[in-house]
Amino acid sequence: MNPLDILYGAGGAWLAAAVTGLLAGSWRPGLRACCGLSALAGAAATGAGGWSLVYGDTRVVAPGPATITGGPLQLQMTSLAGVFVALLGIVAVAIALYVPRYHEPSRGTGVYLAACNLALLACLAVLAAGGMVTFLVSWETMSLACYLIILRHPRSGETARGAFWFLALSEIGFLLVVAAFVIVSAKTHATELDVIAARGHLVPGGWRAAAYLLALTGFGFKAGLVPLHVWLPEAHPVAPADGSAFLSGVVVKLGTYGIALFAFRLVPAAGSWPGLVTMGAGAVSAAIGILYALRERDIKRFLAYSTIENTGIIVTAFGAAMVFHAYRLSALSAFLLIAGLYHVANHGCYKTLLFLEAGVVEHATGTRDMDRLGGLVHRLPRSTVIAFVGTLGIAALPPLNGFVSEWLIFQGLFQGFRTGSHLTAILIVLAAATLGLTGGLAIYAFVRGFGIPYLGMPRTPKAAAAREPGQPVAGPALLAVACAALAVGAPVMLGALSRTAHTVTGTSLGPLLLPGKLTVIPAHTNFSAFSPTYLTVFLVAACAVPALIYLAGRPRAASVSVPVWDGGMVSFRPRMQYSAMTFSAPTRVTFDALYRPSVSVRRASDDDPAGRSGPVHYEAQVTPVFDRYLYRPVIRAVEWLADAIRPMQSGDVNLYLLYVFLVILLAYLLGAV
């Protein structure tokens, strides 16, 4: 019995769920069965992931059934993948619990669920792939399945557009990944990942760097590294809530998995600069991601940008780990790898949670526009509580899990001085500073992202009419529990991850990381230390004790309570609340250079010389810099190229025969050479 057996079970269950969904169509029990299977598989995957986290790799190359490529289906269970597998499992369970209340049973639902489970299976295969062919095939399968997921409601042009962005960028990324794999496998004459890893040193430095950069770019498309991120804000809003949750919670993470795979297993970089590049890319993505998130009023676009920020943080951690590795600071390197993986787990949990809650909000009010929501705390109390947990987590506020991982990452980066090289130290500190800015803005952004929709007064009748009964709760709640567990159980998690780090980097810092049972030390003593568990206990007590004292002692003096002083107005109106865009106006002014906002004040009666006899309409639009200055030109070039080579498509059979002949001739000549 080893994790792989469990994974076989999980994979099989997902396959079965996919088939069930396909057959079930709009038959409710069938769909429920499908979800049940999916949840079962998720649980199993979680178990397997946890197992391989605790007991390290299981390096059995399982000769599986033949694949389309003819090669054997090579599977294995590494503990680097373990954390991803566990995350995949939890997300799968949460989504499975969420779906039945979110999707009304219909023919489309069945197909959609089939696609979902196929995607889950493909993700599992990617993580468990022992061979390059297996990896690539399942990677592509995953992309296509996700494409189907995004196309759940293909009616609107928005959907098609978002799905197309996703597919296009995925395919470009895929090609680069293929190139990277081809290089390493050609240089190591192997296709099994283990073998490649073992012979990694055979790859000459130049090729190694090339392979790594190709992989970084290729996986960067999936991970949403700026400027390769444009598909996230396009695809996430149009996908159904659980679909976007899956995209952000798992698929994006697989991008970071790919980067880690190349960076730490296959071709550990020789010099420090690949690491610095990675770190820089991550830091920039983090800052730009959160800055754009602040300009979004669509909850899901907002969350998508925040995903960009978080993958940025993860990649920064990985990059720093590479740098330290290059400087032979194996302890710090392992430490940052651990921190990064921890953040993967955390972000996977709370971002999935938040996307599912965004779905609940859209379900209940019919809109995702923050400026049309408000006051949901009164209408959706349970969802509000759950969303609040997720918000605390993603804003990296103690005692939730986000704080733990970000604290670890900062502690790692602050020790950049240990590299000895001034330039490197400065760059690392710069990255740390960028992450600091990002962290601050993230709190700002999520005060907004939680406060505007959930607190205050409803801004529209629809928001006022939101109803909680019938809304999914179990799935998000599970994730909220997971977030809390990841915070309180940090020592356990870190223990497991340190074993992962040991198996990946070969350095074990178990005692160095956890001297006591519950205290964490960032790789080097005499730097800093803290205990997430104690912190949680303390914070809870700090809130609870005064509350108890207050409850115990009744207020003595007679007190009158009067409404808040409002200057004697007749009544507050929803229009008098901070709106999402006004709340973030200061950043718009501060980061003018980045946003290039175009402000327009319209009055219904601007043509009317009497003026001011109409509603004021104020808009400040942000220039989509990357879309306009990076992708538009490329797209134009491609279109131009297409026009240029159209003449080849004459439709004349003879001409086509000529093409065929020429190609064969070329191949022959090449073979002869």
Place this chain on the structure above:
Amino acid sequence: MTTVEPQAGTSEQLIRRLADLGGLEVLGGAETRGAITVRMLPETLEEATHVIAASADTRLADMFADDGGDAPTLRLIWALEEGYLVTETEIQGDQYPPLSDIAPAAFVEECEIYEQFGIRPATGKPLNRLMLPPHAGPDFPRLGHRPAEPLDEAHALHTVGGQAFEFPFGPVRQVGVESLYYGLVTSGEEVVDVYLFTWHKHRGVEWRLRGTTPGEGIFFAERAEGLSAVAVGWAFAAAAEAALGVAPPPAAARTRAVALELERLYNHAAAMAALCQATGLTVGQSAAEIALERLLRVNAAAFGHRYLFGVIEPGGTARAPDIAVLRRDLPAAYGELRRAANALLATNSFVDRLEACGSLTAEEARRLGLVGPVARATGLAVDARLNGRRPRSGSADGGPYAEHPLTVVTADGGDVFARFQVMLGEAAESVRLIGEFLDAGTGAGRTPLPEKGNGELGSGHGLGWAESSRGEVLAWVALDETGRITRARLRPGSVRNWRGFDDACRSQNVFTDIPIIEASFWLTAAGLAR
């Protein structure tokens, strides 16, 4: 169609051109002393408005309705170069041509006329709540019959779209300021728009004036805007005098002028103090308030009332100034003001806050019919004191400002600093004028209003005006045959200038500029709401 009275300058040609439109009847300038009244048909009203608005140096000073006859009469008061032109038109039905599209200044009045008389411009344009509180029911007292359908509660000004929100402020605001509600529409940083509500202060003064004699009415007229009691009182009294065809004795007229200039002085001092308070310059505020208090004491010593209530009465003045006191104390008090002003002008932290703050262009000022220092700070030489200077038919004298011509202080820039400079210049001018008036001789006394045998006054209607520290004040009074007021229209300068306030606030300003702008306008909610 009677013959057009010989009038100097533009008004003559203007009336000729109006006459060409047909249906024009000139009621002559005689009984309305200095203002020509013409009656025109509703169908020619729109065209006529075009003609007048198009011609140079005309400004729509006021517009109001009167429910005297069987149908409401719409009156437009145009300020011409050298006097006023009143056009009156009987409105059949409940709609009239959309005049505010031609003369934007009319918008506020269109709203007010709709509230009070239920007739509205023939556009579907949303009108705003001005005077009537939201709770005003159909039985709420109005000047005319109430609107056909109730006013739109959530009226146009009340909606905020896009990425802005309304920052509510008031009606109960800082200490010692009037009740007033601002809705500051903001994008979080800059002020996008300002909504202003003053219905908290609507006391129905015009409604109260109905049925009173001019002698009784002056009491309420003064309290319509207490800080320009003299100006409003003078305008009201002058309107009554015009209606009855009498003029105050020259000495009394000069007394009025002295009181008016004293009022201007203390108001400008108060505005200066408010500017210092708004800019957080407490020392300057104290200095200005010392000057203000001394000026008020001069008022009390000279006229027996710190705010000069009860000085004006129809036909003349009730009190004579204590000339000795004025000659002795006024220069000292003004010196106080002058020194404070010089010190302020030498304080950069103060001047910097004023410059380029709350700017208005001359074009905006003309478009919105702004008056007083606000308009003069944009370079427009708008001053009602000039209008009296032209020798008028019906009265031999041209009023005190004809004998003692004033130089109109203007500035360009149109920002708060320009207004401040205008106020300082006017203060100096006021002191000079007061000296001249005193030399020419002042005193109490009144021309008895012509009475019929039974102690009742005659009938008639007339227009009166005065230049308060806030700008031109207009009053229009109609008396029935028993000499009681059937319709009194009071239009303090505040009514006009609040209209420009939100434009000034919107021009590239942030929250903290708004108190400064408000202080530089130095308007009253009481005057707007009446």
Place this chain on the structure above:
Amino acid sequence: MNPSRGKAEAARRLRDTIAAQFGRSLHIRTLDTGSCAVCEQEIRLLAAPHYDLQRLGFFFTPAPRHADLLLVTGPMIRAFDVAARKTYEAMPGPKVVVATGACALGGVYPKDPFVHGNVGEVLPVDVWIPGCPPSPLALLQGLGVAVGRLAERTPGLTFIAGPAADGGEA
């Protein structure tokens, strides 16, 4: 007469409390219920150098939450009821209401659909300060009476002038 005497008693007791608690530091919030803007001017001048309210331990505060004394001007326009009530309720007790100026005392405007015509109609007035406008000196005296620091002189005044006598002292 009896209820009014009872009210007078209550008012006196309240003033004693005020004098005991805030005798040396009393915070004032003003409320304009439709004045002609002159009373406001006089109230602003209370803080000016000539009268310098602070020297007597009085302070203006914009927040009714911090205010002990409500200085009401104007004839209490009906449209202002909500705001007046809210402002009064927003003040912590014990609190004093001072009606300021002839309008507030029912002088200028009779009770009609526009105005209550008298602040006492809406708020429990403790001190009445006549005058149109009440000069800053009158306001100072009124505030002194409100905190029980000055004796009120009105009960003694008759406003009867003997043929020879003048000045109003009977």
Place this chain on the structure above:
Amino acid sequence: MPLWFVRGLRRGVVTTRYPARRDDSAAWLPTPPAFRSRQLTREAADRMVAVCPSLALSRRDDILVFDVGACTACGWCAEAAPDVVTSSGEFELAATVRSALIKEIPIQGDEP
């Protein structure tokens, strides 16, 4: 700022000593009327009641009821009956009981 400091010193103190001492500026304030009840006749009382714009005067047969609180010291009653009305010179009129401000002036003048 030094400028202001010096100005302040040069300006000196202007603050009144009221209520500790009396303030001379009070002499100029308008004050409610006082009535010479010996000269006061019903006819004069009615004249004054008729002209009073502020609801301060009314007559209860032989009593002229004078509401000091409502009085705006406009002086119209003095105009209506110069021989009866003088200025009271009172400005310290704050009252804790509204009724304390309502004065009853006996009409003792002999009718013509």
